[in-house]
Amino acid sequence: MELETLTAVVQETTFRNDENGYTVLRVGSGRSQQTVVGMMPELSPGENVTFEGTWGEHPVYGRQFNARTCTITPPTGKTAIEKYLGSGLIRGIGPATAKLIVKAFGEKALEIMDEHPERLTEIQGIGKKKAAMIIESYIQQMGMRRTLVFLQNYGLSPNLAMKIAKYYGENTVELIRQNPYRMVLDIDGVGFLTADRIALSMGVDPQSEFRIRAALFYLMNEAAGNGGHTYLPRDMLVSRACQMLHAEESLIETQITEAMIEKMLIGFAFADCDHAVCLPMYFQAETEIAFRMHQLMTARPYKIVHGLDKRIGEYEKLNGVRFSAQQKKAIRSAVEEGVMVITGGPGTGKTTIIRCIIYLLNEDNDILLCAPTGRAAKRMSEATGEEAKTIHRLLEYGGDEDVFARGEDYPLDADCIIVDEMSMVDVKLMRGLLRAILPGTRLILVGDSDQLPSVGAGNVLSDMLESDAVPVVRLTDIFRQDEKSMIVLNAHRINHGELPVLRTRDTDFFFERKLLQTDAAQTICTLLAQRLPKFLGYPQGRWAEEATRNIQVLSPTKKGDCGAFMLNKILQNTLNPESPDRDAIIHGETEFRVGDKVIQTKNDYQLEFTRRTPFGTEEGTGVFNGDVGYIVRMDPAEHMLTVCFDDERFVTYQKQQLDALELAYCLTVHKSQGSEFPVVVMPVVSGPPMLMARNLLYTALTRARQLVVLVGREDVIGQMVANDHVAKR
Numbered sequence: 001m002e003l004e005t006l007t008a009v010v011q012e013t014t015f016r017n018d019e020n021g022y023t024v025l026r027v028g029s030g031r032s033q034q035t036v037v038g039m040m041p042e043l044s045p046g047e048n049v050t051f052e053g054t055w056g057e058h059p060v061y062g063r064q065f066n067a068r069t070c071t072i073t074p075p076t077g078k079t080a081i082e083k084y085l086g087s088g089l090i091r092g093i094g095p096a097t098a099k100l101i102v103k104a105f106g107e108k109a110l111e112i113m114d115e116h117p118e119r120l121t122e123i124q125g126i127g128k129k130k131a132a133m134i135i136e137s138y139i140q141q142m143g144m145r146r147t148l149v150f151l152q153n154y155g156l157s158p159n160l161a162m163k164i165a166k167y168y169g170e171n172t173v174e175l176i177r178q179n180p181y182r183m184v185l186d187i188d189g190v191g192f193l194t195a196d197r198i199a200l201s202m203g204v205d206p207q208s209e210f211r212i213r214a215a216l217f218y219l220m221n222e223a224a225g226n227g228g229h230t231y232l233p234r235d236m237l238v239s240r241a242c243q244m245l246h247a248e249e250s251l252i253e254t255q256i257t258e259a260m261i262e263k264m265l266i267g268f269a270f271a272d273c274d275h276a277v278c279l280p281m282y283f284q285a286e287t288e289i290a291f292r293m294h295q296l297m298t299a300r301p302y303k304i305v306h307g308l309d310k311r312i313g314e315y316e317k318l319n320g321v322r323f324s325a326q327q328k329k330a331i332r333s334a335v336e337e338g339v340m341v342i343t344g345g346p347g348t349g350k351t352t353i354i355r356c357i358i359y360l361l362n363e364d365n366d367i368l369l370c371a372p373t374g375r376a377a378k379r380m381s382e383a384t385g386e387e388a389k390t391i392h393r394l395l396e397y398g399g400d401e402d403v404f405a406r407g408e409d410y411p412l413d414a415d416c417i418i419v420d421e422m423s424m425v426d427v428k429l430m431r432g433l434l435r436a437i438l439p440g441t442r443l444i445l446v447g448d449s450d451q452l453p454s455v456g457a458g459n460v461l462s463d464m465l466e467s468d469a470v471p472v473v474r475l476t477d478i479f480r481q482d483e484k485s486m487i488v489l490n491a492h493r494i495n496h497g498e499l500p501v502l503r504t505r506d507t508d509f510f511f512e513r514k515l516l517q518t519d520a521a522q523t524i525c526t527l528l529a530q531r532l533p534k535f536l537g538y539p540q541g542r543w544a545e546e547a548t549r550n551i552q553v554l555s556p557t558k559k560g561d562c563g564a565f566m567l568n569k570i571l572q573n574t575l576n577p578e579s580p581d582r583d584a585i586i587h588g589e590t591e592f593r594v595g596d597k598v599i600q601t602k603n604d605y606q607l608e609f610t611r612r613t614p615f616g617t618e619e620g621t622g623v624f625n626g627d628v629g630y631i632v633r634m635d636p637a638e639h640m641l642t643v644c645f646d647d648e649r650f651v652t653y654q655k656q657q658l659d660a661l662e663l664a665y666c667l668t669v670h671k672s673q674g675s676e677f678p679v680v681v682m683p684v685v686s687g688p689p690m691l692m693a694r695n696l697l698y699t700a701l702t703r704a705r706q707l708v709v710l711v712g713r714e715d716v717i718g719q720m721v722a723n724d725h726v727a728k729r
Contacts, residue, residue, distance in 0.1 A: 006065050007050045008034065009080070010043045022656060038067035039162065041148040046084035048073040060637040074110055078102050081109050091137035092130055100125065113138055140170070147172045154198045160189055177202065181214035192218035192244075207247060212255040215245055216265065220279050224457035228729045230282040230427060234267070234275035282457060285431040289460070292434035293339060293470065299439030300338030308332055308360070315356050323349075323356075330473035331356050334444045337471045341422075341445045341464055344475025345495060346702045347488035350446055351383045353475075354418060357444065358384060365415035365442075370394045370433075372424040372454075373626050374647040375675040380420045390624070391419070391429055395436055397605055397622050406436035414441055422447030424673050426456030450495050451699045452673055455625065459729045487708050491701045494694060494721055502714065508704075512711045517561035517685045520711045524553060524567065524681055525574045527709060528665075532679065536707070544575040548597050549630075552677040553666040554700045556691045562683035562712075564666045571665035572596060583634045585641060587658045594634055598643055599664035599671060600627040607657065609649040623651055626671060628664050669700045680704035684712035684720070692716070693723045 008027035014035075015024040025036040025043065036051055043049060051067040058064050075084045086098030093101070104123050105112050112119055117138070120131040150173050151161035165172050167187055175182065180199040183190040192215055199211065219240050223229040232240075234256065241252045256277065259265040266283040268276050312331060316322055323331065327349050334340045334357050344350055361367055369388035371377040380388035394412070396405035406412055417437060419425070422445045425433075437443060447461045454460065464470045478488055486509035490500035502511040512527075514520040528551055533543035536550075553571065557563045576595045578584065584593045592598070600623045611618040629645035639655035653661060669682075682700050686692075697720045701708055710717065 003052050003068065004054060005050055005052050006034065006036065006067075007048070008036070009075075010045050010047045010049060012045055013043065016042065017654075017656070035061060035064040036067050037064055038070075040067060040070050041072075043070075043072070044084045046075040046080040046082075048075060058637075076107065078107060081107065085109065090134060092134040097126070151176075154201065156194070163187060163189065179210045180204065181210045184214040185217055206245070207251060209255055209258070212241070212245065212247065212251060213259060213264070215241055216252075216255060216259060217279075219244070220265070220277070224279070224282065228426075228453060228455075228457050228459065230286060230457050230729070231268075231273075231276045231278035233273050234277050237277050282427060285427045286458070288431050289427060289434060292431075292437070293464075295439050296434075296437065296441065296443055297338045297470070300442065303336050305332075305336055308335060311360055312356065315359050319355075321352060323353075324477055326473065326475060326477060327353055330475065331360070333471055333473055334442070335360055337442075338440075339443045339445075339470055341447075341461070341470055341472045342475065343422075343447055343449050343461070343465060343472065345448055345450060345478075346491050347478040347485065348475035350448075350475065354380075354420070354444075354446060355384055357418070358386060361416055361442075366413065367416045367418065368394060368412060368414040369418050369420070371420045372429065373421070373624065373673075373675065374645060374649075375626075375628065376421040376424070378647055379676050388420075391425070391433055392622060392624060393620075395432055403605075404432050404436065407432075408435055410436075411438045412436045412441075416442040416444065418444045418446065420446045421673075422461040423449060423451045424454050425460050426454040427458030427460060428456060430458070430460045448702065450695060451702065452670060452695055453729065455670065455673070457729075487701060487704055490708075491698055494698050494701065497694070497721060497724060499718060499721055502710075502717075508707050510707075510709045511714075512709065513713065514685075514711055515713060517683075520683050520685055521561050521567060521570060523711050524562075524683060525570055527551075527681055527711070528553070528571065529574050532681075532707075532709070536679070545595075548575050548595075548665065550677070551679040551681060552672065552675075552703070554669050554672050554680055554682045554703065555666050556669055556683075556696055556700075557687045558668060560685075560687070562685050564668050567666035567683075568663035572663055575665065583636055585634055585636050585639060585658075587639070587655070587661075590661075590663060592631060592634070592641060592658070592661070592663075594631050594641075596631045597664045598629060598631060598661050599667065600629075600645075600660055601625060601662055602660050604657070604660060607651055607653075609645075609651045611647070611649050620649075623649070623660075626673070626675075628667075628675070669696050669703075672703050673699065675703060676705055677703055678705050679707045679709070681709045681711065684710050684716045686716060689723060690725070692720050693725055694721055695724075697721065 006029060008029040011026040011028050011033065013023060013025055016022070023038065023040050023043070027034050027036050027049070038053060050071045051065060052069045053065055053067040056064060056066050075081050082098050082102040085093050085101060086095035100123050101109050101120070117135040118131070120126050120134060121128060147165045148161050151164060156164070164183060164187055168175050176198070180195045180202065184192050184195050195214060196211065200206065204211065216237065219237060220232065223232050237256065238249055238252045241247070242249055256265060260267045263280060266278045266280055268278065268283070270276065312323065312328060330342050330353050334342065342350060342353060358367055367386070369380055369384065369386055370391045371380050371388060372391055374390055377388040377390045394406070397403070419433070445461070449462050449465055453462065465472055478492065486501060486504055486507040490509055493500050512523055514523050528547045529544065532551055533547050538546035553567055555562060555564045555567060558565055560566065572593070576593055578593070582594050584591055603624050605622050607623045608619065608621050609623065611620070623645070627645050629643040631641050632644045634641035640652060642650055642652045644650050680700060680703050697717070
């Protein structure tokens with residue numbers, strides 16, 4: 001869309017959010033008045049501003065200009081200057097004082113305040129103290145404004161410019177001119193490419209140590225964020241840096257060595273890598289995890305509990321179950337060891353074992369249950385009948401990432417802590433949890449190591465299993481009560497490299513052959529809109545709502561006709577179509593409607609929520625990557641909407657927070673980790689080999705409780721089963 005310009009005089013500010021600079025202005029352009037909205041510095045009546053952006057039509061407020069950037073011209077003429085000074089922008093100057101200043105200095109009033117502010121004391125009623133206050137406020141306002149204009153001139157969005165200006169304060173311009181690359185290290189949201197563009201346009205030497213150092217930091221963070229790596233082999237880091245910077249190896253090697261001397265990078269060696277490079281936060285996190293795990297194991301050495309077998313037998317009789325020798329070993333070890341890892345695939349009895357452990361320990365012990373996500377915690381609570389919390393909530397997360405109220409100085413009050421879905425736990429979260437556990441507390445970790453690893457850096461569960469340093473029981477026998485479950489049998493077949501059984505009748509596993517991606521996508525829509533709701537016996541008048549809440553489409557990819565992005569669009573139009581009586585908000589490329597299923601795509605530790613409980617309304621903060629909910633109401637005029645998440649948290653999103661929301665009718669398999677759904681529908685069509693892998697198909701199948709439907713081609717399923725490549729971390 002082509003950008004337009006609007007030159008106008010500011011009349012008044014009707015709304016402003018000081019946190020992000022989002023502003024609604026009334027401006028005068030010629031003889032007409034217009035509304036301008038967008039992120040911008042604080043503007044005062046009387047200022048001449050040239051905005052660049054696009055015209056749009058608001059459903060309530062009508063035609064308005066959406067500004068991307070603005071260029072400010074100081075007001076001219078006595079009336080405009082007086083209006084500007086008296087707007088309340090500058091502390092100590094109201095309309096009366098503004099009139100006095102303009103009367104004394106005329107059209108040179110702003111020039112004098114810029115160059116000779118001490119002359120304000122010449123005006124009757126302005127003493128030295130008041131003049132100092134006016135000057136300080138004026139300098140702050142002009143400093144912030146010049147900073148924002150400076151940053152926006154380099155193509156930074158107003159929102160990011162405001163974030164940078166708030167971080168560095170009045171010295172922003174000077175600090176960035178000295179070293180633009182400092183933003184990569186200091187500010188989340190500023191990537192290397194952005195800083196590099198600014199630096200090179202300023203004439204910074206492409207071989208400067210600042211540039212190379214920032215690139216190394218960026219590459220290490222990218223490796224952690226996109227690949228889950230907590231370290232890189234040194235030669236791999238050198239190669240990536242040379243390729244990105246077009247620099248000689250010797251320069252890169254020198255800066256890596258310098259960064260290690262300054263402790264910005266950590267170098268170490270171990271069996272698999274002679275020269276490893278790691279960011280300090282990951283090195284410290286993994287070292288601390290190892291230390292605290294050892295501490296927990298030695299603080300509570302193996303103790304034989306007499307009469308344990310008898311009590312396990314009592315539980316079996318009471319609940320009509322019969323444990324295998326393998327399961328009994330897991331239960332016994334969990335009770336007697338200080339730390340215990342229980343791992344196994346679907347149907348191997350992990351949940352039944354947890355219930356028995358709780359039964360055995362409940363009399364004399366305080367037990368805490370937790371899981372990485374809200375959905376996983378809710379599922380754990382339903383399966384055990386005991387309260388389970390997210391790990392973040394258990395640790396009482398603070399306003400900053402990885403900062404928890406619970407820790408060494410304020411530990412968890414528990415005799416036993418059980419963590420489910422351990423495959424999703426990354427190193428930062430694991431360190432936070434271990435910091436809050438007192439030596440002597442039992443720690444029981446439960447998970448499926450064959451599922452996809454955590455989104456965050458690290459491979460905590462798999463590393464523990466491979467270390468042979470932690471007591472482990474691996475469950476291999478299938479004990480799910482419904483022995484005819486093809487979901488369970490096929491999941492295990494896939495995990496063992498065998499093709500799933502596709503041609504079965506009257507089971508919980510179906511396959512629909514569709515050769516073309518477009519046909520597969522249309523079939524998925526028909527399945528959710530009609531065939532599956534009818535097959536599952538949902539009330540006919542509620543098919544769309546029941547399908548939205550109980551049937552989850554999972555895709556291996558984001559792109560393509562059967563990727564999450566496209567399937568979300570067509571499923572939204574199928575299950576929750578546009579309607580005159582259904583409020584909607586367009587944000588970026590997404591139209592949100594009341595009733596839509598949505599997912600939070602990044603951790604927001606400061607987003608407020610309310611939760612209804614039997615004891616009243618609970619308030620708190622924090623919404624996390626992977627939380628799924630439903631839009632229950634919205635205010636299109638204010639560009640706000642409210643989401644009810646699965647654990648009954650009600651969260652209201654302002655316009656600037658909507659970037660973190662996406663439609664969730666279809667999720668990628670990666671985003672579904674830790675969740676479980678009654679029904680899973682999955683397209684199995686062609687895709688990138690790195691994604692179309694065995695562990696991804698296995699993870700998707702194990703998300704389903706009642707029914708799985710695969711739509712696509714048998715040969716693609718075969719390729720996925722044969723592709724046992726797991727991206728090494």
